[in-house]
Amino acid sequence: MPRSKKSVVKTNPAATVVQQILDLFGPPPLLSTERREHFEQILTHFVTAIAPSCAIVQMWVYDIAVLVWEIMRLRRYKAMVIEKQMPWAFHQIAREFFGDDGESDPGFSTDKYYRDPEQRQILADALAAYNLTIDVVDAEAFRSGPIEKIESMLASLQVRRDAIIREIGAYRDSLARQVKNAIDDIIEVPAEDVEITPRLAAPAGKKSTAE
């Protein structure tokens, strides 16, 4: 008999852990323009992959989800900054090559090279004369704006994420060592110290094979 969707959600262990984590560490740090469901999807993915067994590992898993979310946000910003700088970058490069490019005209638009493919081709041809490609415009867009600071913030977040991954590894190694030591304590007991209780009493008058 097929189970209802509701019962599947209820019995999903990852969803339960995600809810526990959110209850424990509070609402995730999201902007009003960001959707909580997307964050929960990411968190569920990490919970499924890492299977946190205690509150400390849950804390790290939550941290990784938050850091990954921030990294994604910064990458989105970085792409938008470059996109925003592109018309300006085209204009800057065009100015370098063509000098005053009719800027005094009333109909002049700084994004004409960005918008108009024909104008863009004219610029590309001018660049080609100097063995340059249109990539210099990308470089110009990249050079300007707060890209460098965003890069530094991204690097910092990635370092933090990696540090947490290492902490989880060290914690699990230590846990594994403890379990191994506990197993060794039991297995490596001298044979004479182990009392064997026979399951059935030997029949009277018959010698046990153990004797």
Add this chain to the structure above:
Amino acid sequence: MISERQTAADRVYKGRSTGPRTAGGKKRSSRNAFRHGLSRRATANHFDRARVEQLTDILAGPDAGTVHRELATAVADAQIDLSRVRATKISILERIGAVGIFDYPANSDWGKHVPGGRVLLKDDTSEELPPLPEDDAFRAIEVFRRALPELLKLDRYERRALSRRKFAIRALCAFTG
């Protein structure tokens, strides 16, 4: 290095400024340097203290001894500090998204004439910034650009909280074996 001219001016004016005299003035000036309160520990605030205790209960468990509980509190304290820094970062972005600037202009009724909360500055503000763009993508990036100096300043608080938490967890794990 302080110049001789500055030193001489200090000597002349030192007697004239005696600072705030009334209790209200003293109270106000005591908060002059207050920025976001992240230098304070989480336990200094009643609401955050309750959150620290709740997390400590979960980390240490019900039968924990004093030392165990103390170590768990250090972890919880650092964790709550970390979430405060993250919440502050979000609030800075939200605030700039709403009013266009991080620092509210002194003695101005900003926001009074703001249609739909989209236009941001009044004429009497010291720092003239253009309104945020209407386009959502450009608006987001402009908000981020304006917030960047403050976000970079908060980075050290986050780094410190993470470092404190790391060592607190190590101490807790060493204790619990």
